[in-house]
Amino acid sequence: MRIGELSERTSTSRRLLRYYEEQGLLVASRCANGYRYYDESLVDRVAQIRGLLDAGLPTRIIRQILPCLNKPRVIHFPDATPEMIELLETERDRMTERVNFLTRNRDAISEYLDAVRAGASAEAS
Amino acid sequence: MRIGELSERTSTSRRLLRYYEEQGLLVASRCANGYRYYDESLVDRVAQIRGLLDAGLPTRIIRQILPCLNKPRVIHFPDATPEMIELLETERDRMTERVNFLTRNRDAISEYLDAVRAGASAEAS
DNA sequence: GTCGACCTTCACATCGGTTCGCGGGTTCCA
DNA sequence: TGGAACCCGCGAACCGATGTGAAGGTCGAC
Numbered sequence: 001m002r003i004g005e006l007s008e009r010t011s012t013s014r015r016l017l018r019y020y021e022e023q024g025l026l027v028a029s030r031c032a033n034g035y036r037y038y039d040e041s042l043v044d045r046v047a048q049i050r051g052l053l054d055a056g057l058p059t060r061i062i063r064q065i066l067p068c069l070n071k072p073r074v075i076h077f078p079d080a081t082p083e084m085i086e087l088l089e090t091e092r093d094r095m096t097e098r099v100n101f102l103t104r105n106r107d108a109i110s111e112y113l114d115a116v117r118a119g120a121s122a123e124a125s
Numbered sequence: 126m127r128i129g130e131l132s133e134r135t136s137t138s139r140r141l142l143r144y145y146e147e148q149g150l151l152v153a154s155r156c157a158n159g160y161r162y163y164d165e166s167l168v169d170r171v172a173q174i175r176g177l178l179d180a181g182l183p184t185r186i187i188r189q190i191l192p193c194l195n196k197p198r199v200i201h202f203p204d205a206t207p208e209m210i211e212l213l214e215t216e217r218d219r220m221t222e223r224v225n226f227l228t229r230n231r232d233a234i235s236e237y238l239d240a241v242r243a244g245a246s247a248e249a250s
Numbered sequence: 251g252t253c254g255a256c257c258t259t260c261a262c263a264t265c266g267g268t269t270c271g272c273g274g275g276t277t278c279c280a
Numbered sequence: 281t282g283g284a285a286c287c288c289g290c291g292a293a294c295c296g297a298t299g300t301g302a303a304g305g306t307c308g309a310c
Contacts, residue, residue: 016268018289034278035287045271051226056181069230070196073298080241090232093230097225101176105194106220109213112193116205129256139257158306160257168281183296 003028004036010046017046023059024115025049055098057091063093128153131163135171142171148184150174150191180223182216189218 007014007080020026021036026045028036050060064087132139145151145159151170153161173194179189187214 013269048230053179054228055223055227056179065234066206069233085238085241090236092231094237095227095234098180099227099231102180102220102224102227105177106217106224108194109190109217109220113213113217114209116210
């Protein structure tokens with residue numbers, strides 16, 4: 001597909017798709033006329049990129065970890081340098097921290113909502 | 126404590142502490158001479174703020190949900206307007222999405238690391 | 251009393267992700 | 281042949297979080 005369709009299907013502006021490409025997060029082949037051409041699988045990849053960005057990871061990091069997150073995972077780990085592994089471990093730990101933190105706070109919100117609802121129903125009775 | 130101590134104990138620049146206050150995330154009382162004075166409990170609060178920021182939440186949202194996240198939780202839910210409840214529910218759901226997303230990706234990284242390690246040990250044998 | 255360490259406010263800079271919008275080329279259809 | 285709808289690259293602005301630094305007030309110690 002071309003950039004317009006990808007843009008619609010991912011709810012992401014064309015400009016931003018080009019930006020992600022510029023940042024090395026997204027690869028597009030080119031038609032004879034210079035138009036970008038995107039593979040079907042890139043819809044998911046864009047969602048992944050946006051999810052990671054939304055979670056607070058910078059493109060710099062996303063660029064590094066993205067290649068390790070694809071389905072045919074067994075294929076290409078010959079490029080696993082020690083620095084790369086360390087980066088991945090660090091980032092994995094940071095993500096775990098984020099998960100724990102978010103979970104705790106979300107649960108606190110849930111509790112609060114429960115308390116409010118309990119209070120409201122008690123008041124109604 | 127004054128801002129310097131809070132800054133050190135939270136590894137947060139003074140500038141940022143003032144910024145959080147300006148954004149309504151942090152309250153400081155003032156000494157006679159105009160210096161900010163912080164309660165002990167604010168050390169934890171700063172950590173909480175930074176954790177939420179790190180997880181990708183903007184100060185605007187943090188300001189809204191923070192009051193519902195404190196220990197004496199039962200005390201003050203008289204100010205629970207329907208809009209507030211809706212905001213909290215929305216934000217709780219967004220956080221759940223983030224958690225799921227981060228967990229999936231972190232697990233993918235872990236799997237990759239496992240695969241690399243397995244490959245490395247197989248190669249070594 | 252003055253020096254140093256702390257605090258105040260404030261304006262400005264930086265950085266990364268995002269949006270806007272230009273000037274121009276390509277495709278297709280009337 | 282022209283116009284609509286798409287594409288290109290690109291610069292500029294924006295916004296939110298953060299850094300930097302100036303100009304000045306307060307305090308304790310020497």
